[in-house]
Amino acid sequence: MWRADDEALLHRLENEELLAALWRDLLAPPEHYQQPSRELPVPPHPRASGMVALVRESAEGERAAQLALDGDRSALHACITPASMTALRPPLLHHLALFFSAIGHAAPTSSRACDAYVRAAAAWIALGAEGTYLPGLVAAVASDALSDAEQAEIVRATPLAHLRKLADTGRVTAGERSRDAQLALRVLARIDRAIQLSGTRDWKDRSDDGVRRRRKAPIVDEARQECRRLRLGILDNALSALADELDVATGQSPNAEHMKLLDEVVETWEWADRDFEVERFLVERAMPIGWELYNARRWDMLRRMTGVVRPVVDSLVERVASEPAMLPYAARAAQMLVFRAEMEPRLSDQIAAAKRAVEICPTHRNGRLVYSDMLAERALVALRADGFVPRRASLEAAKKDVELALSLWKTGKRLHQAIDILRRHGVQV
């Protein structure tokens, strides 16, 4: 005779089977099923199958579970990876936070680990924003053994605790540009994605005047600030050895060793997914080296330096051009472009670099001066290219360049040479 108790046992066993299947799907590449080349990590404790039990409480979840039992797990996967966690009950959020954290820890590739950790972060943030489950759990477990203040501190720290742990692990090996450190940087850089998944942006609250307004939970700002702080900590460790070596090299005349160190900073920048903080670090360290080489007229070494730092400078320039908040870095980016402009072998590339410097920092003195001088040079080239009598088109082009040059910088030997030639041919500027 089939009893209700037997049905309950069957459900539990089904849920454990589904949990194990979800675990395998998220960790194993498709080719694993044909040729299992490695053992998968042990799935979570059977208690984690309570996650599936909670999903099955809804009609949609039960349908997804039945499909999964028949072999199609896509709907069940969708149930545990919703676009927003706003509607999920706290115990399910707790399950998801732990489940995806375990997936992140065991994932075979960095991208899967990153995705999983971001989902775990989203679930923890949603729990932190929900506001009753965590305090209730902490109070029930701690009872009178911890004071209210201690309990409140634990509740406040819990939603971001696993991110801190990830960052701590990464920071230790950041100097070696380790996988752990890189993974931590990537997860922390995607905090906005985690916030979006958590759904905490969508809170609506009735304010004192009775109007319902959308607000974000306090944990959103706290999460962003904390993630920024943790990322800076990792990057600081990643660059500290290079910073020390560059400091030691500061008193010496720039040489190949400096270029090697700058090259390593560029490698760190690539490893850190082209992080802005590394760009800032590189430009700050490269600028005095560039000036020293420029003043000493060591063009070969300066050319080498502009080549080494080129991709980083280009990235910083794009940031400055597109993000108003990057304005404080405009002058430094412009100066690096001026160095490049002076070192480019072709006039057209020189002008392009100088023009870009003035575009991102219109008041940059060196940028305006160099750009003006190069425009004048181009005008002279055009005026002399046609021989004794320049063609009208050449005169027009030269006039245009000279007028632009005058608007940038009014003095300069080449500029006045071009003005004189234009006047001799009846062109007034």
Added chain:
Amino acid sequence: MSAQNPFEKWDLDPFEGPEGITEKLRELVEDADPATTDELRADWEALTLHPRRRVELALQAHPETRPALGRKPRPARKLRRELELELVDLVALPTVASALGEPIDLHRLPDHSLDDDPIFRTAPTSIAEKRDT
């Protein structure tokens, strides 16, 4: 972490508090080998003597949201037809009388009433008679 979380490892409910945890672990110790006993003791300390650690571990343990299991089914009653017959069940066993040696012809035994039984006739019938004799 969850694989070694003591709440999950020993199937403990964080909400039961130190007393409930102690009770449950004590039950487990009774049947445990020495190595497991040491493990139980270490987990007991972590869960009961350090409240902050207990809370941290509870937060790292999957909550128990599985529907409760019911009772196991009762063992099935064996029906008579399910009994297996052996040879002893089929063979006629010897009687007790035959096991005593010479077969006793029960029909030749005199049938005396108790009143005629000489044993009962010689014994005093009352304490008074016994005193007189």
